[in-house]
Amino acid sequence: MTEPAIHVRGLRKRYGDVEAVAGIDLDVARGEVFALLGPNGAGKTTTVEVLEGYRERSAGEVRVLGHDPARGERAYRERIGIVLQSTGVEPYLTVEETVAMFGGYYPRPRPVAEVLEVVGLVEQRRTRVRRLSGGQQRRLDVAVGLAGDPELLFLDEPTTGFDPGARRQAWELVRRLRALGKTVLLTTHYMDEAQQLADHVAIIARGRLVVVGTPEALIAANPETAITFVLPAGVMPPFELGAAHDGGGAWRIASVEPARALHALTAWALAQGLPLDALDVCRPSLEDVYLQLTGAGCDEGASAASLGVEDAHG
Amino acid sequence: MSALALALRQVRYENRAFWRNPAAAFFTFVFPLIFLVIFNLMFGTEEITIAGGQTASGSVFYVPAVVAMSVVNSCFTGLAMSLSVARDGGLLKRTRGTPLPAWAYFAGRVLHVTLVMLLLVVIVTVAGALAYDVDVPGRTLPAALVALLVGGAAFCALGFAVCTIVPNAEAAPAVVNAIVLPLLFISDVFIPPDNAPAWLTDVANLFPVRHLSVALQTAFNPFEQGNGFEWLALAVVAAWGLAGVAFALRRFSWEPRR
Structure with missing residues (x-):
């Protein structure tokens, strides 16, 4: 078996007295789309930011593409692409210039025209970033994440605030990324998004992993x-x-x-x-599983073990 | 690509974005030129006492004064504002997630504002020579260049430092102007020195703007007999710059503030 893209054991992150992440294990295989689900404040973003190298962990073992992200190595950053929740681009450059600028930071960038093709911004290539619509800006964010032709792409809530049409387009984009052989770690709080896109889903609540499995297995476990x-x-x-x-x-x-x-x-x-x-x-839908596992007032004893779906993963 | 090449490449993109942004180009670049014209129209021919104690035309004061303002505007104001916007827009955080070395990114930004500053200084100096009959004497040219270099570096460092106390991008113009405008008024930039009460000059002497202005005044002074170096003033400016570096290194954040 080849080394997984992401390997996490016992990840913990405290901020003062608050344990934002309280012991998480994750395995993400190469070439899959893996969705991290959970309510706001569950520890999703903290977990992802540890993997991206933005935060240092308090405890645990983390290997991403064989690197320890906390060391901030250039060699690691050359192999990943990060799409954050906020749009961080220079508003006065054009779409093409933006992708070229970021691509230039990497040793083997993907050609700009190809990147724009993948995200569907070919027609806007000479448009200044500030003139793009919200959905187009988000696609540009993805384009910037892809500019260096990364093996692994982090997508943090890529469709939050999208109208239904824009969401469908974004989903199509994620499917195209998988077809390109990229590993994608997606965070979202939309159940249908995870059900549509993900090979595996992990649900996080209160800093812990509640369940991991394929969407089908999670649903089957909640019959x-x-x-x-x-x-x-x-x-x-x-x-x-x-x-x-x-x-x-x-x-x-x-x-x-x-x-x-x-x-x-x-x-x-x-x-x-x-x-x-x-x-x-x-x-049942993934949403029912999710609500059962994370919802306020629900039985906290409902754990991955009791659902017996852990074996379905990996 | 080497990190140096990456930094130079970054300058090109910074430069392109800067000139396309009307607010940045206007307040950083056009503003000092407007002040140059206005001050010279109003006071250019008046007889005033300049820093060396001699009497000269107002232009002899205002040309180096606007050169000092150009340094403060492009290096300090320009950098503090654009860094605050880049930080709160998530651009800094995103850039940090790429393989671009941090120093190459910031070197690109510093080089960009330095180029803007030099372009402004050249325009002001040439306009001073052609329109207002104010020359930099050849003897004091090295002093003028050193003052620009020390001032540029120090005010860039202070730009980084102030960015760390700007609470969010919307507040950046207010915070930066609240610092810069009073200093420009009391520091022999907008108003010649002989008008100020002594205690106000003492206050101004605590800050770096007046020292930069004095160093440039001396280098532009047609009566200057020596080489024009104001070592004490330059030392104060440099000390502020080092303090700015230390402060920025301790407090600088790549993360947006909410």
Whole structure:
């Protein structure tokens, strides 16, 4: 087996009394898209910034492409590309000049025209950066990250603030990066983004890794189908259906046997003459897994071990 | 590419972005030239007492004064503002994540503002010679060049230092101007020395602007008999520069401030 692109064991990072990252293990294989999911403040960005070499870790073992990022070696930075959350480019240069400037910092830059082709900014190549739309600026950020033809690209929340159309384009871009053979470490708080793009997903909450696996394995490990419906005010479903308020005025049944649960529900509703407004049956999504694992008030005992999906990874 | 070549390449991009940015080009570059014209129109022919105690035309004072202002404006103001904007826009952090060595990046920025400063000085000096009949005597030319070199280096260092106390990019013009404008007024740049009360001159002497102005005044003084070096003044300017380096090294941050 070839050495993984990213290898992390027992990573910890404290800021004073706060432990932002409290012991994380990660393995990212070469050529895959790996998504790091988690709510704000979960430790995603801190983890990524340690890997990028911006922060020193408090404890743990970190190897990225065989380097220790904390040493800040030029040889390491020549092999990675970083796309931060904020757009850091000179507004008065053109798109082409910006990519050429950053490319020039690397020993083997990718030709500017090719980079612009990949991110879809060929037509804007002579446009000054300040005149680009928000989505175009974000694509330029990715272009700058690609300028040095890195083996590994860090993408920190690449689609935050995008409209749906721009997000689809960004996803297409990430798929193209994988087709080029790049390893991509993506952070996001959009579940659908991870489900669409990632080969593996890790969910972080409170500085710890809650679960790691393929999106399919995470979903399969949470086999409950959600049945939701609305009842007239004052009507309660019978106890044995196991329905609970979903917080939004509807009722929700979570069941591993949806046929049986649905049958019991509809039989009861028919007998009562209830219409069952807004009846919906949902197969679980990554979002359900995520909410179950990270949501406030959820059972903290729900861990990777209890889901048994760790083996699915690697 | 060697790191030196990278630094020179960086100068080209800095330069291109600078001249395309109307605010930067205006306040850093055009401003001193406007002051040169205005001061000479208003006071150019007035008889005033210059630093050496002799009486001369106002232009003999204002040409070197605007040269000093050019150094402060391009090296100090220009650098502090553009670094604050680059830091808070995330450009510094992003650059740090690339293989470009930090010193090559900052050398590029320093060289760029130095070129702007030299261009300004040449324009002011040539205008002084052609339009206002103010020459740098050949004998004191080395003194003028050394003053520019020491002043440029010191005010670049102070630009880095002040950037570290600028809370965010929007506040940069306010913070930088709050420091620079009063100093320009009390430091024999905007107003000739014989108008100021002694205590104000004592205050001005604590800071580097007046010393740079005095060093340049002497180098431009047509009555100067010696080689024109103001060693004490240059030493004060250099000391401020070293303090600026020390302060910047301790406090400089690549990360945006929020």
